[in-house]
Amino acid sequence: xxxxxxxxxxxxxxxxxxxxxxxxxxxxxxxxxxxxxxxxGWVEHEPEDLWSTIVATAxxxxxxxxxxxxxxxxxGITNQRETVLVWDRITGETLGRAIVWQDRRTAEACARLxxxxxxxxxxxxxxxxxxxxxxxxxxxWLLDTVPGARARAARGELLFGTVDCWLIWRLTGGAxxxxxxxxxxxxxxxxxxxxxxxxxxLALLGIPRSMLPEVRDCAxxxxxxxxxxxxxxxxxxGVAGDQQAALIGQAxxxxxxxxxxxxxxxxxLLNTGGTPIASRNRLLTTVAYQFDGRRSxxxxxxxxxxxxxxxxxxxxxGLIGSASETGPMAEAADPAQEVYLVPAFVGxxxxxxxxxxxxxxxxxxxxxxxxxxxxxxxxSVCYQTADLLAAMRADWADGxxxxxxxxVDGGMTASDWTMQRLADLLDxxxxxxxxxxxxxxxxxxLAGFRSGLLPEPERFADSWRLDRRFAPxxxxxxxxxxxxxxxxxxxxxxxTTAPS
Numbered sequence: 001x002x003x004x005x006x007x008x009x010x011x012x013x014x015x016x017x018x019x020x021x022x023x024x025x026x027x028x029x030x031x032x033x034x035x036x037x038x039x040x041g042w043v044e045h046e047p048e049d050l051w052s053t054i055v056a057t058a059x060x061x062x063x064x065x066x067x068x069x070x071x072x073x074x075x076g077i078t079n080q081r082e083t084v085l086v087w088d089r090i091t092g093e094t095l096g097r098a099i100v101w102q103d104r105r106t107a108e109a110c111a112r113l114x115x116x117x118x119x120x121x122x123x124x125x126x127x128x129x130x131x132x133x134x135x136x137x138x139x140x141w142l143l144d145t146v147p148g149a150r151a152r153a154a155r156g157e158l159l160f161g162t163v164d165c166w167l168i169w170r171l172t173g174g175a176x177x178x179x180x181x182x183x184x185x186x187x188x189x190x191x192x193x194x195x196x197x198x199x200x201x202l203a204l205l206g207i208p209r210s211m212l213p214e215v216r217d218c219a220x221x222x223x224x225x226x227x228x229x230x231x232x233x234x235x236x237x238g239v240a241g242d243q244q245a246a247l248i249g250q251a252x253x254x255x256x257x258x259x260x261x262x263x264x265x266x267x268x269l270l271n272t273g274g275t276p277i278a279s280r281n282r283l284l285t286t287v288a289y290q291f292d293g294r295r296s297x298x299x300x301x302x303x304x305x306x307x308x309x310x311x312x313x314x315x316x317x318g319l320i321g322s323a324s325e326t327g328p329m330a331e332a333a334d335p336a337q338e339v340y341l342v343p344a345f346v347g348x349x350x351x352x353x354x355x356x357x358x359x360x361x362x363x364x365x366x367x368x369x370x371x372x373x374x375x376x377x378x379x380s381v382c383y384q385t386a387d388l389l390a391a392m393r394a395d396w397a398d399g400x401x402x403x404x405x406x407x408v409d410g411g412m413t414a415s416d417w418t419m420q421r422l423a424d425l426l427d428x429x430x431x432x433x434x435x436x437x438x439x440x441x442x443x444x445x446l447a448g449f450r451s452g453l454l455p456e457p458e459r460f461a462d463s464w465r466l467d468r469r470f471a472p473x474x475x476x477x478x479x480x481x482x483x484x485x486x487x488x489x490x491x492x493x494x495x496t497t498a499p500s
Contacts (some may be wrong), residue, residue, distance in 0.1 A: 003065065003072050004448045005234065006440035007054055009079045009163050010242065011100065011264040014053035016061040017437055018072070019444040021453050023463065025437070026067075029060030036097060041104035041346060044097035047085055050163060051170055055229060062230060069232025074451040075171075075225070076238035076443030078245035079163040081186045084138040086149070086211070087166065089159045092174065095146045098163070099138040102265075102304060102346045106137035107355040113137075118204060125191045125198050127276060127285030132347075132355055133302065135162060136188030140205040153208045160211040162186070164239050168222050171236065176223035178214045181290035182244040190215070192276060192287055195295060218244070218289045219450040238446025242439050243267040244289055247298065249438030249445065250407045251461035258392070260385055261439065262410035265349070266306035268388045269298040272396060281391035282351040291457075299395055301350040301388030305343040305359075307412050309377045312345070319370045327417035330375035338482075339363040340383075340489035341376035349384075351391045352490070357497045362489040381412065382422040383486040389426055405429045409438040416470075423470040427479060434465040 003026055008015040012035065017028040033049035062068065082101035087094045099105070110130045113119065119130045128134055139160055143149045152158050161169065165179040184190040184197075189207060191198040197212050216222065222236035240248060243261055247269045250259040255273035260266060269288065276285045276297040288298035310323045320326060340362040342348075347355040361376065389406070406428060412418055413432050423430040435441055448454035472479075 002453075003067060004444040004451075004453065005058060005061070005072050005075045006444040006447070007058060007075060007077045007167070008242070008440045008443065009050055009054055009077070009167060011080045011102070014050065014057050015440065016054070016057035017440045017444070018061050018065045018067075019441070019448075021448070023435065023441060023444065027061045027065035029057040029064065031057050039105070041107070043100040043102040043346070045083070045100055047094045047098050047166070050098065051167070054167060058230060069230050069234055072234055073453055074235050074237040074447040076445070076447030077164050077167060077236065078240055078242050078439050078443035079167070079183070081162060081183060081241035081243065082133060082135045083163050084135050084142065084160070085163065085166045086139065086142050086158055086160050087169075089157060092170070095142055095149055095158070099142065101133060103138065104132045104347055104355050106132040106141050109137045109141065110355070122188060122201065125193070125201060126188055127185070127192050127278075128188055129282060129284070129353055130188075131353055133349070134186060134188045136201070136205050136207070139207060143206065150206070153211055156208070156210040158211055159213070160207070161213055164241070165213045168236060168239070171225045171229065172223040173226040178216050178222055180218045180220070180239040181215055181287045181295060182218060182241040183239070184215045185287040186241060192285065192295070192297070195290075195293075217291055217293065218248075219291060219446045221450070235451070236447070237450035238443055238448075240289065240442060240446060243269055243300065244287070244298075245442030245446075246409055246439045247271065247288055247442070249435070249440070249442030250409060250433065251457075251464040252407060253457045253461055257407070258389070258405075259407040259409065259438075262306045262381065262408065262412035264306065264308045266303035266381055266385060268301045268385060268392070270392045270396065272297050272299055277395060279391070279395045281394050282353055283388070283391050283395060284350070299392050301391060303381070303384045303388070304346050304349045306381045306384075307410070308345070309341070309343040309380060310412070312343070313374060313377055317373075319373060323411070324414075326374045326378055327415040329371045330378050330417050333371040333375040334367065337363065337365060337368060337372050338485050339368055339372045339376040340485055341373070341380045342489050342493045343377070343380050344493060350388060352494065354494060354497055357493060360489070360493045360496070362492060363485075378415065378418045379421060382418065382425045383483070385422060386425045386483065389428070405431055407431050407433065409433065409436055419470045420473065423472050424474040425479060425482065427472050429472075430470040432467045432470070434467045
């Protein structure tokens with residue numbers, strides 16, 4: 001029993017990776033699943049797609065490794081955060097599709113909460129802003145919209161969970177209804193200071209407490225899988241939301257360390273240690289991880305569209321056949337054209353938080369072509385990251401040391417061109433690690449730590465290895481010019497957006 005199985009349930013695919021005790025990869029598998037867009041701004045997943053792909057990838061990885069349940073010490077789970085599921089506590093039948101974190105259908109409900117003066121209380125208790133991104137208003141929408149749901153919830157017949165919680169419930173055959181502190185901190189229902197569900201917020205959104213899962217440490221006992229799933233009962237010993245799992249996988253345990261993950265969206269987290277920092281720049285204050293009942297916190301900036309902008313070039317516009325084409329296209333783009341793409345396809349995230357904004361392109365000329373659009377798409381992610389890091393440095397009392405080096409991970413970091421442009425715009429080194437699967441690695445570390453296979457966080461941090469450092473290469477004048485152009489583009493976009 002020496003392997004650790006990490007289950008990574010993401011926004012567009014599910015993955016399973018088996019790690020050895022030295023945290024090298026023994027085997028992995030991945031399967032994509034469909035996205036559903038039933039109305040503008042709505043994003044949904046079929047719950048059975050999430051479940052079936054997780055089970056299938058786990059079985060695939062186990063088979064590729066040539067092992068069975070007896071060779072696996074523990075399971076760690078990481079997941080797309082804020083995505084909401086509600087299900088019958090007896091049958092497991094879900095109330096329709098999962099509402100995905102990107103979904104904006106509750107924008108008016110959030111605007112109403114603001115108008116009624118509730119945002120200050122929510123911000124104080126949860127560290128979050130009032131935005132459709134988070135789980136609470138999605139859950140309230142389901143209870144209000146699905147016929148009979150509120151009555152069933154009041155009778156204690158329904159359970160709520162983010163994706164991790166629902167997977168744990170399914171994996172354990174309904175024996176465990178639990179989540180971890182990082183996922184709980186993304187719901188708009190959890191007091192991150194007390195480490196408990198908040199009755200005032202539950203009452204505000206009309207959520208029965210009986211629906212909510214128990215909140216546990218990130219490295220904790222989450223029960224065992226039913227034996228027939230994987231040929232034996234496997235203990236679940238670690239859980240964290242995907243961005244916190246990446247922070248852990250990047251070994252950012254010291255205050256001041258920053259990581260940025262580039263998947264469908266982009267999420268930058270600055271470790272602030274045991275002190276939750278209230279942002280003055282519309283960043284989020286969130287639980288970074290919790291061990292032995294002790295919480296560490298982070299400032300987080302969320303970008304809704306990162307890798308998704310490359311998918312749009314491929315699937316929406318048909319300009320590329322694969323993501324790997326974008327870097328060479330950007331390199332070959334006309335340097336005289338300053339084209340800015342603001343990819344607000346599902347609204348703007350931090351630090352603007354404008355759910356009604358929509359994407360726009362600025363600076364088009366008759367000569368603008370696929371190369372310039374590819375460059376603008378990649379640069380849009382770098383510009384948004386620069387906005388987040390500037391806000392973090394302004395917020396943290398020790399801001400001079402915040403983000404002096406950025407550790408990066410996720411699919412977009414494979415593009416050397418993008419990482420170099422990121423370093424240029426940040427005026428800071430960008431470090432890409434040897435192990436790129438840091439989200440899954442963080443989940444595996446939690447399970448291995450709880451199982452006694454892996455060391456304390458400080459010793460685990462010593463195992464982090466650098467693949468390549470990207471140092472800034474452009475001068476201050478060029479950087480200032482490009483950033484000013486981005487700010488003009490965002491200002492222009494927001495000027496066309498009706499206030500929410």
